[in-house]
Amino acid sequence: MQSTSPVLTDQIAEGYYATTARRGHRNSAEHYAAASQDLKRKLERWFPTNRMARCLDLACGCGEFLYLLESVGFTHTSGVDLCKDELDEAARFIRADLHHADVLDHLKSCDTASVDFISALNLLEHLSKDTLFAVLKECRRVLAPAGTIVAMVPNAVSPFGSLTRHWDITHEWAFTTNNFRQLAALIGFDDNLEFRECGPRVHGVVSGVRYLLWQAIRAGIGAWFLIELGTTKDRIYSMDMLVRLRVPKK
Numbered sequence: 478m479q480s481t482s483p484v485l486t487d488q489i490a491e492g493y494y495a496t497t498a499r500r501g502h503r504n505s506a507e508h509y510a511a512a513s514q515d516l517k518r519k520l521e522r523w524f525p526t527n528r529m530a531r532c533l534d535l536a537c538g539c540g541e542f543l544y545l546l547e548s549v550g551f552t553h554t555s556g557v558d559l560c561k562d563e564l565d566e567a568a569r570f571i572r573a574d575l576h577h578a579d580v581l582d583h584l585k586s587c588d589t590a591s592v593d594f595i596s597a598l599n600l601l602e603h604l605s606k607d608t609l610f611a612v613l614k615e616c617r618r619v620l621a622p623a624g625t626i627v628a629m630v631p632n633a634v635s636p637f638g639s640l641t642r643h644w645d646i647t648h649e650w651a652f653t654t655n656n657f658r659q660l661a662a663l664i665g666f667d668d669n670l671e672f673r674e675c676g677p678r679v680h681g682v683v684s685g686v687r688y689l690l691w692q693a694i695r696a697g698i699g700a701w702f703l704i705e706l707g708t709t710k711d712r713i714y715s716m717d718m719l720v721r722l723r724v725p726k727k
Contacts, residue, residue, distance in 0.1 A: 486603070486647045487559075493538070494562035497645070502539050502566065509570050513545035516598075518678040521549070523627050523671075523721050529553060530593035533619075535580045535612075536600040540567025547571055557583040581608065584615035592619045595626040602631050602648045610660070613722075617664050622727045626666075629675065632718040634710050636698060641716045654711045657720050666722040674715040 489496050502508065525532075528550040534543050537556030540563075546554050554573035557580055558564055564575045576583055580600065595616050601609055616626050631641035633651035642651040654672050661670055676695070677687040699709045 489647050490559045490603070492562070493558075493560040494566065498538060498560075498563055504566060504569070506570065509541055509544045510548075512541040513548055516542055516545050517549070518680060519629075519673070519675060519719060520596075520627060523625065523719075524549070524551075525594050525625070527593070531555075531591065531621075532594045532596070533557070533587075533592045534573075535584075535595060535597045536603075537567065537573075537575070538563045540564075540571045540573065540575075542596055542598055543567065543571045543573045547573065581612050581615065584612065584619055587615075587619040589618055590621040590624075593621050593624050595620060595624070596628075597626060598629040601628055602642070602650060602652070603645075605649055610664075613660055613664050617666060617724060620724045622724055624724045626722050628720050628722075629717055630720070632675075632713060632716055634718075635714050635716045636701075637716050652718070652720075654713060654718075654720075657722065661722055665725075667725045669723070671721040672711060672713050673719040674713055675717040675719060676715040 494502070524546075530551065531553045532546055532551050532555070534546075534554070534556040537543055537558050538560070540556060543554050543556050554571070555576065556564075556567065556573050557576040557578050559577070559579060561577050564577055567573075568575060601612070604612060613626075620626065631648065631651035632638045633642070633653050635641075638651050642648055654670075657670055658668070660666075661668060674695075676691045677684055679685045679688045695712070695714045698714045699712055702708060702710050
């Protein structure tokens with residue numbers, strides 16, 4: 478990763494396990510199973526239908542998302558990260574090809590149309606705008622026709638989005654849905670973008686109650702926007718949001 482503060486950002490990125498990840502990471506199969514289930518509820522609907530799809534996880538960290546992909550049957554998986562300690566943790570639990578490298582450098586080394594599915598969870602907000610543009614351009618190049626990139630980013634539209642934006646000192650900014658529409662048009666992704674909230678998903682009684690309460694809260698947020706602006710701003714209000722961009726079919 479690169480940023481306007483390369484010394485700070487690079488030091489934290491290269492030592493991300495020691496500075497950040499280890500506080501929430503556990504070196505156990507139970508940790509990976511629980512983390513992957515949460516990601517599955519959020520993202521499974523966007524997985525490729527072909528389990529032979531070539532999958533690349535950018536800034537893969539300790540490999541929880543790669544663990545999920547492998548647990549549901551994907552066999553062609555790879556990940557890239559700047560933090561060697563995180564990759565060492567990942568290698569204990571996943572079979573993916575792991576690369577210790579800068580994300581942009583790794584993408585530039587990939588062949589054109591050589592990947593079917595790219596994930597970028599909690600990555601893009603760490604990049605300067607110019608680096609973000611370069612990374613997404615390279616993603617567009619290495620994705621095969623009808624290929625997909627899925628990202629999770631801080632949501633600037635959320636009334637509480639500044640918490641996620643400023644939670645990590647290396648975060649450069651937060652996103653709106655319109656930012657991705659601008660980038661998709663500029664880079665050549667399909668203009669049919671999809672957005673999802675990172676709010677509660679029902680998988681039991683407690684999560685069901687949380688889901689219902691969240692619907693009430695988001696109804697209030699939507700009403701606020703509608704009263705002030707005359708629009709609900711895509712109704713994506715959780716502190717983080719998910720976006721899927723696709724390469725047009727030939």
